[in-house]
Amino acid sequence: MNSGYDLVRILLQILSLAILARCVLSFIDPFARNPVSRMIVDLTEPIVGPIRRVVPPLGGGIDISPIIALFLIQFLQRVLLP
Numbered sequence: 001m002n003s004g005y006d007l008v009r010i011l012l013q014i015l016s017l018a019i020l021a022r023c024v025l026s027f028i029d030p031f032a033r034n035p036v037s038r039m040i041v042d043l044t045e046p047i048v049g050p051i052r053r054v055v056p057p058l059g060g061g062i063d064i065s066p067i068i069a070l071f072l073i074q075f076l077q078r079v080l081l082p
Contacts, residue, residue, distance in 0.1 A: 009081055016073050018044050019066050044069075 022044050029037045044066075051065040051072075058064060 005081060009077070012073055012077050012081075015044070015047065016070060019048065019069055019073075022048070023066050047072075 018040050022040050025032070025034075025037045025040060032038045032041045047069050048065045051068050052063065055065055055068060
């Protein structure tokens with residue numbers, strides 16, 4: 001196939017997995033003290049951070065910005081990749 005197509009597809013999948021890992025790690029290591037947790041937070045913050053500034057947390061401090069980021073990534077995959 002096309003190497004550019006494959007590269008975009010793989011990068012979007014890695015980003016989706018990193019966001020899911022961030023959600024799971026937020027329960028295990030909420031302050032990201034572990035170097036792996038810190039790396040995942042640093043990787044996903046450029047995507048999740050701007051969404052968090054626009055969408056306020058739900059009652060009880062529930063942050064839905066990772067869910068919105070995953071929806072946006074899925075949308076990009078459907079639009080950019082046939």
